Amino acid sequence: MNIGVLALQGDVREHLSALAESDVLARPVRRPEELDQVDALVIPGGESTTMSNLAITFGLLEPIRKRIAGGMPVYGSCAGMIMLATTVLDGRPDQESFAGIDMTVRRNAFGRQVDSFEAGVAIDDIPGDDFHAVFIRAPWVEQVGPEVSVLGRVTSGPAAGRIVAVRQGNLLATAFHPELTGDLRVHRYFVEIVRQS
DSSP states (O other): OEEEEEOSSSSHHHHHHHHHHTTSEEEEEOSHHHHTTOSEEEEOSSOHHHHHHHHHHTTOHHHHHHHHHTTOOEEEETHHHHHHEEEEETSOTTOOOOOOEEEEEETTTTOSGGGOEEEEEOBTTSOSSOEEEEESSOOEEEEEOTTOEEEEEOOSSTTTTOEEEEEETTEEEESSOGGGTSOOHHHHHHHHHHHHO
16 A cells, blocks of 8 residues: 655655554655555645645646545645645635535634644544644634534634544545654554555
């Protein structure tokens, strides 16, 4: 099984490492021919407008959309969640997404860089203690369509109740960065989605 990490911008290395530790072959994806060689894709955290522009520049926007429509499993963290959303609030008017998950997300919903924080998040389908989630200029989900499962919400503080983890079929998204914590449960959960697809 080969899982690619979209390597246009963002925390690519950390996702490659987490996938390797989850016992799969992980490789960076920068071009359409590299996308053709993977079974699944991770869209990392970073800056979603930059990622959108680079996906267009590198000729990846439409190929990724087609692979998603064809059932390719994809996991997006933070900016990756934004890139998977059908509707993006507070984005640039020309910002494009891969539009795989029927959800509306709000960019930088938790605030600016100085408002970044860590919190426990219980994630349905992933056993164990609350996940130690790292939120950096993170989005949250404003609403989801009928085929989207809400897997996790912020449990305390001013953002309590906000949706921060979702799944629709083979597509998974989190508003936080599991690749920065050393806790591999989200990556292993995604690997299992890939195995079952």
